[in-house]
Amino acid sequence: MKVKLEKSKAFYDVYERKPTGDKTVVHYCPGCGHGNIHKMITEAIVDLGVQDRTIFVSPVGCSVFAYYYFDLGNIQAAHGRAPAVGTGVKRVHPDSIVISYQGDGDLAAIGTAEIVHAANRGEKMTVIFVNNAIYGMTGGQMAPTTLEGQRTTTSPYGRSPANEGYPVRVAELINALQAPVYIERTALTDAKSINKTRQAIRKALQYQVENKGFSLVEVLSACPTGWGIHPVQARQWIKENMEPVFPLGCLRDRGAEIPASPLEPRPFVAEGLHELLDHPAPGAEEERAAGAPRPADPFLGSPRVKVAGFGGQGVLLLGLGLASVGMKLGRHVSWLPSYGPEMRGGTANCSVRISDEFIGAPIVNQSDILVAFNRPSLEKFEPDLRPGGMLFYDSSLIDVSPQRSDIVTVAVPATKLADELGNTKAANMVMFGAIVERTGLFAVADVVRNLGSFIKLKKLIPLNEQAVERGGAYIRSLA
Amino acid sequence: MAKTILKGNEAVIHGAILAGCRAYFGYPITPASEIAETAARYMPRVGGTFLQAESEVAAVNMVYGAAGAGARAMTASSGPGISLKMEGISYMAGAELPCVVVSIARGGPGLGNIAPEQGDYHQVVWCGGHGNYHNIVLAPNSVQEMSDHAMLAFDLADRYRNPVFILTDGAIGQMMEPVEFPAEVHAPPAKEWAIGVGERARRNVVSSINLDPDELEQQNLKLAEKYARITEAEVRFEEYRLDDAEVVLVAYGIVSRVARTAIEALRREGLRVGMLRPITLWPFPAARLRELAERPAVRELLCVEMSTGQMVRDVELAVLGRKPVSFFGRCGGNIPSDVEIAEQVRRRTARQGGGR
Ligand SMILES: Cc1ncc(C[n+]2csc(CCOP(=O)(O)OP(=O)(O)O)c2C)c(N)n1
Ligand code: SF4
Numbered sequence: 001m002k003v004k005l006e007k008s009k010a011f012y013d014v015y016e017r018k019p020t021g022d023k024t025v026v027h028y029c030p031g032c033g034h035g036n037i038h039k040m041i042t043e044a045i046v047d048l049g050v051q052d053r054t055i056f057v058s059p060v061g062c063s064v065f066a067y068y069y070f071d072l073g074n075i076q077a078a079h080g081r082a083p084a085v086g087t088g089v090k091r092v093h094p095d096s097i098v099i100s101y102q103g104d105g106d107l108a109a110i111g112t113a114e115i116v117h118a119a120n121r122g123e124k125m126t127v128i129f130v131n132n133a134i135y136g137m138t139g140g141q142m143a144p145t146t147l148e149g150q151r152t153t154t155s156p157y158g159r160s161p162a163n164e165g166y167p168v169r170v171a172e173l174i175n176a177l178q179a180p181v182y183i184e185r186t187a188l189t190d191a192k193s194i195n196k197t198r199q200a201i202r203k204a205l206q207y208q209v210e211n212k213g214f215s216l217v218e219v220l221s222a223c224p225t226g227w228g229i230h231p232v233q234a235r236q237w238i239k240e241n242m243e244p245v246f247p248l249g250c251l252r253d254r255g256a257e258i259p260a261s262p263l264e265p266r267p268f269v270a271e272g273l274h275e276l277l278d279h280p281a282p283g284a285e286e287e288r289a290a291g292a293p294r295p296a297d298p299f300l301g302s303p304r305v306k307v308a309g310f311g312g313q314g315v316l317l318l319g320l321g322l323a324s325v326g327m328k329l330g331r332h333v334s335w336l337p338s339y340g341p342e343m344r345g346g347t348a349n350c351s352v353r354i355s356d357e358f359i360g361a362p363i364v365n366q367s368d369i370l371v372a373f374n375r376p377s378l379e380k381f382e383p384d385l386r387p388g389g390m391l392f393y394d395s396s397l398i399d400v401s402p403q404r405s406d407i408v409t410v411a412v413p414a415t416k417l418a419d420e421l422g423n424t425k426a427a428n429m430v431m432f433g434a435i436v437e438r439t440g441l442f443a444v445a446d447v448v449r450n451l452g453s454f455i456k457l458k459k460l461i462p463l464n465e466q467a468v469e470r471g472g473a474y475i476r477s478l479a
Numbered sequence: 480m481a482k483t484i485l486k487g488n489e490a491v492i493h494g495a496i497l498a499g500c501r502a503y504f505g506y507p508i509t510p511a512s513e514i515a516e517t518a519a520r521y522m523p524r525v526g527g528t529f530l531q532a533e534s535e536v537a538a539v540n541m542v543y544g545a546a547g548a549g550a551r552a553m554t555a556s557s558g559p560g561i562s563l564k565m566e567g568i569s570y571m572a573g574a575e576l577p578c579v580v581v582s583i584a585r586g587g588p589g590l591g592n593i594a595p596e597q598g599d600y601h602q603v604v605w606c607g608g609h610g611n612y613h614n615i616v617l618a619p620n621s622v623q624e625m626s627d628h629a630m631l632a633f634d635l636a637d638r639y640r641n642p643v644f645i646l647t648d649g650a651i652g653q654m655m656e657p658v659e660f661p662a663e664v665h666a667p668p669a670k671e672w673a674i675g676v677g678e679r680a681r682r683n684v685v686s687s688i689n690l691d692p693d694e695l696e697q698q699n700l701k702l703a704e705k706y707a708r709i710t711e712a713e714v715r716f717e718e719y720r721l722d723d724a725e726v727v728l729v730a731y732g733i734v735s736r737v738a739r740t741a742i743e744a745l746r747r748e749g750l751r752v753g754m755l756r757p758i759t760l761w762p763f764p765a766a767r768l769r770e771l772a773e774r775p776a777v778r779e780l781l782c783v784e785m786s787t788g789q790m791v792r793d794v795e796l797a798v799l800g801r802k803p804v805s806f807f808g809r810c811g812g813n814i815p816s817d818v819e820i821a822e823q824v825r826r827r828t829a830r831q832g833g834g835r
Binding site: 017019020051052053055057064065067071072073074075076077078081084085086087088089090091092093095096113114116117121265266267268269270273274276277278279280281320323324327332333334335336337339358359360361362363365366453454 | 480481482483484493496497499501502504509510521524525526527528530532533534536537538540541542543544545546547548549550552566567570574593649650653654655656657660662664666674675676677678680681683684685686687688690691694733736737738739740741742743814816817818
């Protein structure tokens with residue numbers, strides 16, 4: 001491959017964004033690898049014809065100012081987060097070319113989670129990982145890739161595996177994942193290795209242009225300043241000290257197995273949103289139950305309801321049913337569940353309010369109606385019923401009698417009646433029918449007509465319809 | 480539009496999608512997980528992105544990338560996750576990226592519990608991240624507002640190029656109420672400054688770094704000027720029965736709902752009590768509170784919160800000693816009851832010689 005001497009078009013002619021110093025030269029130290037790698041990236045981008053769609057994510061590290069130089073879309077990321085930032089960009093613009101450019105502190109220490117997971121998701125981006133075995137920008141502290149025994153400002157006695165562990169081999173680590181398409185480790189030491197690096201960077205970008213997947217090129221690169229040695233010796237140092245720990249070569253290249261596909265922009269869907277979001281069709285206005293009979297007791301007309309039982313007894317669904325039917329009949333409603341682990345295997349309860357006015361507190365502390373499906377719930381919530389309130393309980397499951405005499409008690413063998421219908425789980429809907437029949441809150445027919453508003457599985461509706469009607473019939477049979 | 484019954488956590492995604500949000504990045508946490516679940520369900524349907532990130536840190540940085548690329552993007556979490564998102568939020572404030580972050584507060588500190596609390600007021604309103612920045616903070620108190628505020632939040636975020644928080648509590652997130660969506664929605668604005676595909680976008684830089692102290696000072700002053708404009712234009716609040724109020728309750732989120740019920744009961748007893756509910760916690764309705772404090776009829780302002788009193792200082796700063804500011808709160812996941820709140824007010828009116 002021919003080495004080009006003229007400045008790449010993907011660099012600015014003059015680095016106007018650079019605030020100080022000579023605006024025609026980069027800020028890197030003499031002998032630093034970053035400059036070479038930048039150049040290789042720009043050359044590949046120009047050759048691949050993707051300058052207008054390339055977005056360069058610069059990291060925190062010496063290359064934080066990459067945007068001074070690259071005539072590309074530039075976004076600067078927090079320390080270690082370049083793969084996450086790149087993910088955000090690429091997901092929004094799948095037709096862009098995203099380069100996550102990272103040092104070893106950035107990628108292999110603080111950003112370990114981000115790189116591993118971006119690689120694991122196979123984000124269609126190119127990661128250029130500059131491994132210089134040190135923190136350059138902050139003044140030569142130890143990196144995760146610092147060699148055993150290597151002295152840095154934070155490993156002044158030499159990196160000790162006992163204290164700091166061993167150098168992290170990033171290419172090998174990423175190679176343990178399934179998704180990546182291309183992983184190679186190269187070095188910047190002599191003409192041959194430089195050429196290899198150039199080819200690797202080009203291939204990684206080419207694969208992204210062909211929409212193939214995630215690539216990572218790890219480049220062993222000199223930091224003469226951080227290492228405290230002359231640039232020429234620095235190259236030798238890579239060969240002698242880094243290469244034995246970080247062997248060069250291609251760890252994976254699945255490019256040929258994956259067919260190329262075009263880079264397509266993501267269309268913005270603006271039509272038919274309400275349908276896509278499962279919103280009720282316009283015009284499906286709820287029927288107002290104008291003039292529908294209301295319970296004589298005003299409290300029962302706008303009740304505060306507590307429904308409680310074991311998780312799995314359909315307690316929350318019954319509450320939701322009360323609220324949904326209320327809504328359909330044009331009333332103000334709210335439903336508030338107990339939530340979280342307490343529901344797992346334990347008790348569940350919900351507060352429901354139905355009112356003609358805006359509902360303040362959705363939490364029901366004092367209830368007008370209590371519906372209890374097990375004994376602990378009955379015992380816990382019975383004291384909170386207001387005097388004159390109404391208690392419904394599943395008498396097929398609760399063997400004790402309610403304690404209070406200043407309330408109206410309605411025993412409903414809901415589980416037994418549901419069993420007779422062939423499904424224990426319908427006990428909650430048997431109870432629903434009983435509640436509305438006894439209180440007059442809604443008509444049984446109102447509930448039946450609106451079952452679809454809270455029971456999503458249509459095939460369950462016939463059974464639930466029977467259950468609601470059975471509950472209503474049971475109450476009538478008592479009269 | 481017909482009404483539909485949803486959880487607050489669901490409604491916020493419906494509102495966001497109607498507002499043109501097509502990118503959600505998040506990590507599960509109770510009591511906010513239904514937000515991610517709803518996004519996971521609907522984002523693919525509307526051609527958007529849903530991604531469960533490896534952490535809240537990653538999620539917020541994905542939002543940074545998507546927002547920098549011009550999309551309306553969002554994330555959501557609860558306190559422990561919001562703590563991790565502070566990094567990205569500060570970066571977005573610095574780079575002036577619009578985004579929406581939803582916080583469904585639960586009990587803290589530490590792992591705390593998953594019941595509703597308002598102990599993250601300082602974290603969100605006074606900004607837990609680093610640097611001179613502000614979040615715009617909306618505090619919905621109903622499922623309808625969860626949807627409405629999602630739309631408002633994206634508009635404010637774009638208008639001011641700033642992170643906007645929707646801060647509420649586990650109760651508002653978990654409860655279901657009827658919600659009505661607007662029939663017509665408008666497309667989100669094009670963003671000239673964003674990175675993306677095309678020659679023009681190539682000129683753009685998204686960054687918060689500036690090594691030059693004078694330039695960074697200017698940038699900070701520019702932000703300060705923006706925050707002053709926001710304070711001027713975007714204060715929102717709701718008043719309830721304040722006309723002749725002697726005791727002014729100040730409450731937001733679920734507490735404002737409970738307080739309303741308490742006020743109804745107290746009014747039936749003849750007590751003159753009302754409420755100011757901040758809808759924006761930042762900017763805070765300080766000027767309005769000061770006006771109220773200057774009314775001769777007003778004797779006292781009572782902050783009611785599910786915290787140990789995190790909003791009290793803002794109310795005190797607003798009224799500047801014109802009237803006493805007192806506090807009643809529950810925390811740890813307890814919601815004060817209407818009975819408790821009413822009792823607090825009765826005690827005060829009795830102490831002041833009755834309010835009848
Ligand atoms: C959250 C955070 N922690 C620490 C820093 C300080 N910091 C800046 S650059 C850097 C290390 C960069 O080293 P590396 O990634 O190896 O890049 P290099 O400078 O060697 O190119 C550190 C720790 C920071 N900016 N942000
Ligand atoms: S400190 Fe090292 S990595 Fe940074 S510019 Fe200098 S040589 Fe390059």
